[in-house]
Each structure stands twice: as C-alpha cells, then as structure tokens.
Amino acid sequence: xxxxxxxxxxxxxxxxxxxxxxxxxxxxxxxxxxxxxxxxxxxxxxxxxxxxxxxxxxxxxxxxxxxxxxxxxxxxxxxxxxxxxxxxxxxxxxxxxxxxxxxxxxxxxxxxxxxxxxxxxxxxxxxxxxxxxxxxxxxxxxxxxxxxxxxxxxxxxxxxxxxxxxxxxxxxxxxxxxxxxxxxxxxxxxxxxxxxxxxxxxxxxxxxxxxxxxxxxxxxxxxxxxxxxxxxxxxxxxxxxxxxxxxxxxxxxxxxxxxxxxxxxxxxxxxxxxxxx
Amino acid sequence: xxxxxxxxxxxxxxxxxxxxxxxxxxxxxxxxxxxxxxxxxxxxxxxxxxxxxxxxxxxxxxxxxxxxxxxxxxxxxxxxxxxxxxxxxxxxxxxxxxxxxxxxxxxxxxxxxxxxxxxxxxxxxxxxxxxxxxxxxxxxxxxxxxxxxxxxxxxxxxxxxxxxxxxxxxxxxxxxxxxxxxxxxxxxxxxxxxxxxxxxxxxxxxxxxxxxxxxxxxxxxxxxxxxxxxxxxxxxxxxxxxxxxxxxxxxxxxxxxxxxxxxxxxxxxxxxxxxxxxxxxxxxxxxxxxxxxx
Numbered sequence: 001x002x003x004x005x006x007x008x009x010x011x012x013x014x015x016x017x018x019x020x021x022x023x024x025x026x027x028x029x030x031x032x033x034x035x036x037x038x039x040x041x042x043x044x045x046x047x048x049x050x051x052x053x054x055x056x057x058x059x060x061x062x063x064x065x066x067x068x069x070x071x072x073x074x075x076x077x078x079x080x081x082x083x084x085x086x087x088x089x090x091x092x093x094x095x096x097x098x099x100x101x102x103x104x105x106x107x108x109x110x111x112x113x114x115x116x117x118x119x120x121x122x123x124x125x126x127x128x129x130x131x132x133x134x135x136x137x138x139x140x141x142x143x144x145x146x147x148x149x150x151x152x153x154x155x156x157x158x159x160x161x162x163x164x165x166x167x168x169x170x171x172x173x174x175x176x177x178x179x180x181x182x183x184x185x186x187x188x189x190x191x192x193x194x195x196x197x198x199x200x201x202x203x204x205x206x207x208x209x210x211x212x213x214x215x216x217x218x219x220x221x222x223x224x225x226x227x228x229x230x231x232x233x234x235x236x237x238x239x240x241x242x243x244x245x246x247x248x249x250x251x252x253x254x255x256x257x258x259x260x261x262x263x264x265x266x267x268x269x270x271x272x273x274x275x276x277x
Numbered sequence: 278x279x280x281x282x283x284x285x286x287x288x289x290x291x292x293x294x295x296x297x298x299x300x301x302x303x304x305x306x307x308x309x310x311x312x313x314x315x316x317x318x319x320x321x322x323x324x325x326x327x328x329x330x331x332x333x334x335x336x337x338x339x340x341x342x343x344x345x346x347x348x349x350x351x352x353x354x355x356x357x358x359x360x361x362x363x364x365x366x367x368x369x370x371x372x373x374x375x376x377x378x379x380x381x382x383x384x385x386x387x388x389x390x391x392x393x394x395x396x397x398x399x400x401x402x403x404x405x406x407x408x409x410x411x412x413x414x415x416x417x418x419x420x421x422x423x424x425x426x427x428x429x430x431x432x433x434x435x436x437x438x439x440x441x442x443x444x445x446x447x448x449x450x451x452x453x454x455x456x457x458x459x460x461x462x463x464x465x466x467x468x469x470x471x472x473x474x475x476x477x478x479x480x481x482x483x484x485x486x487x488x489x490x491x492x493x494x495x496x497x498x499x500x501x502x503x504x505x506x507x508x509x510x511x512x513x514x515x516x517x518x519x520x521x522x523x524x525x526x527x528x529x530x531x532x533x534x535x536x537x538x539x540x541x542x543x544x545x546x547x548x549x550x551x552x553x554x555x556x557x558x559x560x561x562x563x564x565x566x567x568x569x570x571x
Contacts, residue, residue: 047416089298120506122531123551153298182290213512214509228395243405250401254398264389265385265453272453
C-alpha cells in the first residue's frame with residue numbers, strides 16, 4: 001500500500017530520511033552542545049562538534065544570575081493569559097455556535113477575529129501603549145497578561161469555535177427536554193464533550209504566549225520582570241560571545257514547550273485533513 | 278408564553294457569555310485600530326501630547342519615503358520567497374514520505390521540533406551558526422576552500438539569511454499540512470489512475486495536485502500572513518541592518534513610533550499595512566468562513 005509515489009525499498013530512501021533529520025535537528029543539537037561547552041571552547045576559531053570539556057558552568061552562571069526569575073515570569077504570564085483566554089473564548093465560541101445574534105454579529109465577530117489574527121501586532125502597539133500607560137499597566141506582568149489577549153483570544157475563539165461546532169446537538173436537546181438549564185447543559189454536557197478540543201487549544205495558546213516578544217519588549221522595563229524571550233534578546237545584544245549561557249537560557253525556554261510536540265503533531269494532522277466532496 | 282419567556286432568557290444568557298470576549302476585543306483591538314486610523318491623519322507629538330489635523334500629509338510623506346518603500350519591498354521579498362519555498366519543499370516532502378513506513382510518526386514529530394521552538398531561541402542559535410569568524414557555516418565553507426559569507430553583515434545576503442531561518446523553521450509545518458491533505462485522498466483514486474495507465478507525472482499533475490489545490494492555497498495564505506508580520510527574527514538577527522537591507526514594514530512602524538516618536542507617520546504606515554493585509558486576506562476569509570459556516 002501507499003507505494004504509488006516512491007519506492008521505500010530504494011537505498012536512497014533512508015539516506016534522504018537521515019539527511020532531512022540532520023538538517024532539521026542540527027541547530028537544536030547545537031543549542032544543547034553549546035550550552036555544555038566552556039566559554040573558551042565556544043569562541044575557538046574552529047568550532048568543535050561536541051563539548052571537548054563537558055561543563056555545567058553555563059547553567060550555574062545562569063541560575064546564579066537569577067534566570068530562574070525569567071523562567072517564572074514567562075510561566076506566570078503564559079499560564080494566566082492562557083487560562084483567561086480559554087474561559088472567555090469557550091463562552092464566546094459556545095454562544096456564537098448555538099445562538100443567532102441580531103445584526104449578523106456572528107459573522108462580523110468571526111471576520112473580525114480573522115482580521116486581528118492576520119494583523120501585524122505592531123500596528124496596535126502605539127495606542128495600546130498609551131492606554132496601558134494611563135492605567136499604570138506598563139512594566140507590570142498583569143499588563144502583559146492583558147495585552148497577550150490580543151494574540152491568544154482570537155486564536156482560542158477560532159479553534160474552540162471549530163470544536164464546539166463539531167459537537168452533535170442531540171445531547172444538548174435531550175438534556176433540555178429533561179429540564180436542564182443552559183448553565184447545567186454547558187457544564188455537564190458540553191464541557192466534557194469538548195475537553196480534548198480545549199486541551200489542544202490550550203497547548204497552541206501556550207505556544208503563542210510563550211513566544212511573544214513585541215509587547216513584552218515595549219511594556220517591560222525592570223530587569224526582574226523580563227520574560228525569557230526578552231532575556232535572550234538582551235544576551236544576544238550585550239554579551240555577544242557568551243554563547244554557552246545564551247544557549248542555556250534557550251534550553252530553559254525550550255524544554256517546557258517541546259514536550260507538547262506529539263499533541264501538536266496529532267492536532268495539526270487532524271485539523272488540516274481535507275474532506276473530499 | 279412559557280416558551281417565549283424561556284427563549285428570552287436564553288438570548289440574555291447567550292449575550293452574557295459573549296460579552297467578556299466582545300468587551301475585550303473592542304477594548305484591545307477595535308478601539309486601538311480606530312485610534313490608529315485617526316492618528317494617521319494627524320500630527321501627534323508624543324512629548325507634548327498635542328494633536329493637530331494634517332489631512333493626508335502623513336500618507337504622502339510615507340509613500341514618498343525611500344525607507345518605507347525599501348521596507349515594503351523587503352517584506353514582500355521575504356514573504357513571497359519564504360512562502361513559495363516552504364510550500365514547494367513541504368509538498369515535495371509530503372509526496373516523498375507518502376504512505377506508511379516504520380518510524381514515520383517519530384520521524385514527523387522530530388521534524389516539527391523547529392516550529393515548536395521560540396523565535397528568539399531559533400534566532401540566537403542561527404546567530405551563532407551565521408557568525409562571520411567563528412560560526413559553523415563559515416568554518417565549513419572555509420574548510421572546503423570557499424570564501425566566507427557575511428551571512429548577516431553583507432547587505433545582499435542578510436535578508437536571505439533570515440529567509441533561510443524561516444524556511445528551516447516552517448517547512449515542517451508545510452509538510453504536515455500537505456501530508457494531512459494527501460492522506461485524506463482515498464487510495465482508490467490513485468489505483469484507478471494506475472489501471473488507466475497514467476504515468477507517475479500524469480498522476481501527480483492531473484490527479485493529486487488538482488485535488489490538493491485548495492489545500493495548497495490555504496497553506497500559501499497561512500504562510501504569507503505569518504511571514505508578512507515578521508518582526509522578532511529581524512530584531513534579534515539584524516535590527517534592520519546592515520544599512521536598511523533587512524528593514525521590514527513591521528520594523529519600520531516600530532522604529533517610527535518608538536525610536537523617532539513620529540506617531541502620525543507610524544500610524545499612516547500601519548493603515549497602509551492594514552489595507553494590504555485586508556486585501557491579501559480576502560480569499561482566506563471567504564474560504565475560512567465557508568468551511569466554518571457550512
């Protein structure tokens with residue numbers, strides 16, 4: 001089966017496979033090895049392919065210079081903004097699927113969400129900065145949590161809308177006939193059915209928030225409020241050659257996210273499969 | 278009677294649960310967008326906070342500005358070349374790796390690692406690989422007798438170096454999308470084509486690719502939209518340099534607003550960007566709404 005395109009028995013096949021894996025994984029390997037090399041080894045005129053003197057020095061320096069603080073800031077901002085987005089987006093998605101609002105609000109709302117998703121966020125930066133400055137939300141992690149909603153909320157509404165839309169109506173109708181109120185229906189019927197959808201949405205939302213850079217850079221001033229992307233940029237700018245530490249922080253920023261790879265793969269595969277008419 | 282009251286209660290309930298999202302989006306996106314639109318017709322000094330109407334002066338100013346034109350051209354070059362290469366590579370890979378083989382899901386999961394990484398992590402590792410003197414790429418070039426390349430310092434090369442990073446990171450996404458599309462085509466279609474005596478290329482160009490046309494279009498749109506926004510990679514790798522060689526529209530807007538405090542100009546550039554995005558997105562919107570509304 002499945003041999004209409006290539007012969008997988010060709011000796012070239014495993015070679016191609018290996019080549020692609022090497023290209024795609026080498027930079028990640030490089031992050032790992034660089035973080036275990038000594039500062040001297042990292043600036044040798046000819047880079048070494050693996051640590052000739054394995055060291056944990058970079059990690060010690062990172063931790064003693066307070067980088068756990070950045071990790072914590074990132075985790076806090078990501079977790080809270082994801083949580084808020086999920087709750088708000090789930091309610092909105094359910095309303096949009098199950099109720100026909102007047103003035104075509106359903107369609108207008110979805111169109112608006114897509115537009116926001118496509119917009120380069122820098123377009124909104126000036127007015128948002130003004131608004132947040134007036135509310136004393138600049139240089140404040142809660143301010144970041146709020147402004148992240150610009151990215152995460154449209155994302156979550158869009159994904160959850162799809163999941164809620166796919167639910168069969170029968171269960172809800174049956175519960176309604178049994179006299180359950182809407183709130184009961186949402187809690188006991190809809191939520192359990194859409195749980196895997198919520199998990200998938202949460203993971204994509206976490207990835208988006210974890211990666212956020214622009215607003216974090218504009219809104220955060222104090223060194224103790226930096227998130228990981230900001231800390232990394234500072235390292236790139238100021239300590240051009242402290243690659244070991246830079247990659248160490250890169251590892252901190254990577255490990256909490258990379259564990260979701262399997263779920264992301266499954267979700268994407270099902271989201272982008274097509275139905276043939 | 279009871280029914281009517283119930284449905285009015287229902288409507289109220291739905292309005293209630295829509296309100297938080299509605300309020301947040303109006304506050305965080307609609308209101309700022311209106312502000313940007315108004316500011317684009319004003320002279321607005323950030324320091325004194327004074328605004329005065331300027332008509333379309335900002336727009337004329339921006340459209341005549343060589344730097345804006347450069348940044349727009351750079352963005353288009355970046356956006357179109359990265360998208361085209363990713364879509365072609367992703368499609369080819371999906372065709373080559375069609376069907377089952379041992380370890381396929383492990384292979385794919387490993388393959389998508391690059392797109393899981395934070396943009397800043399990706400940028401920092403590529404920055405070390407691209408380093409002129411001690412970067413691995415130049416070391417390899419030098420060891421086979423080729424001249425070193427100023428990956429991020431040569432103004433002819435810098436934009437392409439960022440394109441390469443994007444291709445490295447996002448081709449796996451194109452691969453997954455195309456693979457998901459390919460896998461949903463029933464085998465019988467190919468078998469029928471084989472029975473009819475179609476050659477490999479005939480099957481590819483007359484059967485497979487036409488069926489996947491919409492999928493390819495969707496993928497192109499997704500990548501165009503994403504690459505059009507490019508900001509963090511430019512910020513981390515080149516800061517728009519050398520010269521203005523990697524200045525993109527996002528970066529231009531950022532600089533006008535937050536380094537030169539020319540908010541009128543930055544807003545005008547934002548509105549122009551907005552219009553471009555709206556035009557680009559027209560097809561995408563129609564497609565997405567059809568699939569969700571159906």
